[in-house]
Amino acid sequence: MNTYELLSSLKIKSIYGALPEEVHSIEQDSRKVKKESLFVCIRGFRSDGHSYYSQAIHNGATIIIAEEKLPIDLTKFALVIVKDTAKALAILANKFYHYPSNKMTVYGVTGTNGKTTVTTLIKQLLEKNNQQAALLGTNGIDLLNESVESDNTTCDVLTNQKILHRVAEHGMGHIVMEISSHGLAQGRQRGVNFDVVTFTNLSQDHLDYHKTMEQYGYTKGLLFAQLGNNLTEEKNVILNRDDPWYEIYNGMTPFEVISYGIYNEADFRATNITYYEDHTCFTLGSPEGNFPVTTKLIGEFNVYNVVAAIATVYSKTMISVKTLVRSLANIAHINGRMQKLDLEAPISIYIDYAHTPDAIEKVIASVQPFKQNRILLVVGTGGDRDESKRPIMAEKASVADFVILTINDSRYEDSNAILTDMEQGMKHNNYICIPNRKAAISLVIDKSEPGDIIIIAGKGLEKYQITEDKKHPHSDKEIAIRNCSIKYNLSV
Numbered sequence: 001m002n003t004y005e006l007l008s009s010l011k012i013k014s015i016y017g018a019l020p021e022e023v024h025s026i027e028q029d030s031r032k033v034k035k036e037s038l039f040v041c042i043r044g045f046r047s048d049g050h051s052y053y054s055q056a057i058h059n060g061a062t063i064i065i066a067e068e069k070l071p072i073d074l075t076k077f078a079l080v081i082v083k084d085t086a087k088a089l090a091i092l093a094n095k096f097y098h099y100p101s102n103k104m105t106v107y108g109v110t111g112t113n114g115k116t117t118v119t120t121l122i123k124q125l126l127e128k129n130n131q132q133a134a135l136l137g138t139n140g141i142d143l144l145n146e147s148v149e150s151d152n153t154t155c156d157v158l159t160n161q162k163i164l165h166r167v168a169e170h171g172m173g174h175i176v177m178e179i180s181s182h183g184l185a186q187g188r189q190r191g192v193n194f195d196v197v198t199f200t201n202l203s204q205d206h207l208d209y210h211k212t213m214e215q216y217g218y219t220k221g222l223l224f225a226q227l228g229n230n231l232t233e234e235k236n237v238i239l240n241r242d243d244p245w246y247e248i249y250n251g252m253t254p255f256e257v258i259s260y261g262i263y264n265e266a267d268f269r270a271t272n273i274t275y276y277e278d279h280t281c282f283t284l285g286s287p288e289g290n291f292p293v294t295t296k297l298i299g300e301f302n303v304y305n306v307v308a309a310i311a312t313v314y315s316k317t318m319i320s321v322k323t324l325v326r327s328l329a330n331i332a333h334i335n336g337r338m339q340k341l342d343l344e345a346p347i348s349i350y351i352d353y354a355h356t357p358d359a360i361e362k363v364i365a366s367v368q369p370f371k372q373n374r375i376l377l378v379v380g381t382g383g384d385r386d387e388s389k390r391p392i393m394a395e396k397a398s399v400a401d402f403v404i405l406t407i408n409d410s411r412y413e414d415s416n417a418i419l420t421d422m423e424q425g426m427k428h429n430n431y432i433c434i435p436n437r438k439a440a441i442s443l444v445i446d447k448s449e450p451g452d453i454i455i456i457a458g459k460g461l462e463k464y465q466i467t468e469d470k471k472h473p474h475s476d477k478e479i480a481i482r483n484c485s486i487k488y489n490l491s492v
C-alpha cells in the first residue's frame with residue numbers, strides 16, 4: 001500500500017527520516033518482519049516492542065512506529081512517533097487490510113463459560129444452512145475447514161485483521177469470534193466491527209488478572225458498549241436473562257437486546273426440559289412460536305448454549321427458528337466438552353473442559369439425572385492463574401462421590417502447592433490428590449465399577465500439558481481409552 005495513504009489515517013506527532021513509497025506488510029513482532037515492512041513497537045507485559053526495533057530493521061523493516069525517539073539510521077529508515085502505538089496498530093491494520101470486518105457479518109461471544117460451545121454451534125448452524133463461516137477461539141482458527149492453532153482465545157489486533165482479510169478474500173459471509181476478558185482488557189478486538197454480540201454467563205475466574213468480580217464483569221461489558229451509538233446500523237445484543245449481569249449489560253448498549261433463558265421470561269426460552277444420557281429435549285419459545293427441540297448436547301448448561309446460538313443466528317440471518325431447530329438436531333457434541341467416549345464399557349466416560357467453579361458444578365449436575373451408580377470426577381486446575389478459585393472448585397467437586405484432584409498445567413508453580421490450595425475446599429474425605437494427571441486418570445478408571453460415570457475435567461481434547469513454559473504431549477482421551485480397554489478387556 002502507498003505509505004502516505006496508509007499513514008494518512010494516523011495522528012502523527014513527528015516523522016523522522018525518509019518514508020519509503022510503499023509498505024508491503026505490517027508487523028508487531030520483530031521475528032515476523034519481512035522486506036519493506038512497517039514495524040509497530042508495542043509495550044507488553046513481558047517486554048517492550050521498542051527494544052526490538054533493530055531486529056525489525058535487520059529483518060527488513062523500513063518504517064518504525066514508536067512512542068519515543070529511537071537511535072535509528074534515519075538516512076535509510078523512517079521513524080514515526082505517535083502517542084499510543086497499540087491504538088495506532090489497530091488503525092493501520094484496518095486501513096492496510098481495507099476494513100475487512102465491514103465486508104461480513106461478525107459475531108462476538110463472551111462470558112466465563114460456554115464461549116467455545118456457543119461459537120461452534122453458531123458456525124455449525126450457519127453451515128448447515130449453506131452459509132460459510134470462519135471461527136476463531138480457544139480451539140484455534142478454523143477457516144475453510146483448515147484448522148490452525150492460535151496462542152490465544154482472542155488473537156491480537158493485527159492477527160484479527162489478517163484473518164478477517166482472508167475471510168473477506170474468500171468471500172465468506174460470516175466470522176464467529178470468541179472474545180475473552182483478557183482480549184477485551186488489552187484491546188485485541190479494536191477495529192473489529194461486530195454486528196451481533198452474545199453473552200453466555202459470568203462467574204468466578206481470572207481474578208489473578210481482573211482482581212475483583214466487578215472489574216471482571218465490567219471488562220466483559222466492553223464488548224457490548226463498544227458496539228457504539230450509531231443507530232442507523234442494525235446491531236444486536238444477545239443476553240442471558242437468567243444471569244445477574246443481564247440488566248447491567250442491557251444498560252450498556254442502545255441496540256435492541258434479544259434475551260434468552262430458562263427461568264425468566266425471555267424472547268427465546270427453553271421449557272419442559274428432559275435430560276437423557278446422550279441427548280436433551282425441550283420446548284423452545286421464540287418470536288416465531290413454540291418448537292420441540294432435540295439436541296445431542298447434554299445438561300442444563302448446554303440448553304443455555306444451544307438457545308443462545310439459535311437466538312444469535314436468528315438475529316442476523318433470514319433463517320427461521322423452525323429451520324434452525326431442525327439443523328440443530330444434526331449437530332453432534334462439541335469436541336472435548338462433555339464428550340462421551342464411544343466405548344463398549346460398563347461405565348460412561350466424559351472428557352470435559354470445566355476449569356471454573358461454576359462449570360464443575362454444572363457438569364456434575366448434568367449427569368445426575370441418569371446416574372445409576374457413582375459419579376467419579378478427575379478435576380484439575382492450572383498454575384500461575386487465579387488461586388482464589390481453587391478451593392471453590394474443590395467445594396463444587398465435592399458433590400461427586402469420589403474425586404481425584406490433579407493438575408491441568410502447572411506452569412511455574414509447584415503442583416503440590418496447587419493441590420494443597422484446592423484441598424481446602426473439599427467437603428468430604430472421599431478424595432485423593434495425584435499431581436500426575438496420567439496417573440490420576442489411570443487410577444479413576446481402575447477404581448471404577450459397572451454403572452459408574454467418570455468425568456475427566458479441565459483439559460478437554462488439548463494435546464499437551466504445560467510445565468514451566470514447555471508443552472509436553474498429553475491426551476486425556478487417549479489415556480482414558482487405553483486404561484478403560486485394559487480394565488474392561490475392550491478391543492479398541
Ligand SMILES: CC(=O)N[C@H]1[C@@H](OP(=O)(O)OP(=O)(O)OC[C@H]2O[C@@H](n3ccc(=O)[nH]c3=O)[C@H](O)[C@@H]2O)O[C@H](CO)[C@@H](O)[C@@H]1O[C@H](C)C(=O)N[C@@H](C)C(=O)N[C@H](CCC(=O)O)C(=O)O
Nearest residue numbers: 028029030042044045046047049052152153154156180182
Ligand atoms: C498476559 C497476557 O495476556 N499477555 C498477552 C500479551 O503478551 P505480552 O504483553 O506479554 O507481550 P510481550 O511478549 O511482552 O511482547 C510485547 C511486544 O513485543 C513484541 N516482541 C516480542 C518479542 C520479540 O522477540 N520481538 C517482538 O517484537 C511482541 O510481538 C509484542 O508486540 O499480548 C500477546 C499478544 O496479544 C498475548 O499473546 C499474550 O497472551 C499470553 C500468551 C497469555 O497467556 N494470555 C492469557 C492470560 C490470555 O490472554 N488468555 C485468554 C483466554 C482466557 C480464558 O478465557 O481462558 C486469551 O484470550 O487467550
Ligand SMILES: Nc1ncnc2c1ncn2[C@@H]1O[C@H](COP(=O)(O)OP(=O)(O)OP(=O)(O)O)[C@@H](O)[C@H]1O
Nearest residue numbers: 112113114115116117138301337352353354359362
Ligand atoms: N453455559 C455454560 N455454563 C456453565 N458451564 C459451561 C457452559 N458451557 C460450557 N460449560 C462448561 O465449561 C467448559 C468449557 O466450555 P467452553 O469451552 O464452551 O467455554 P469457554 O468459555 O470457551 O472456555 P475457555 O474460554 O476457557 O476456553 C465445558 O467443558 C463445560 O464444563
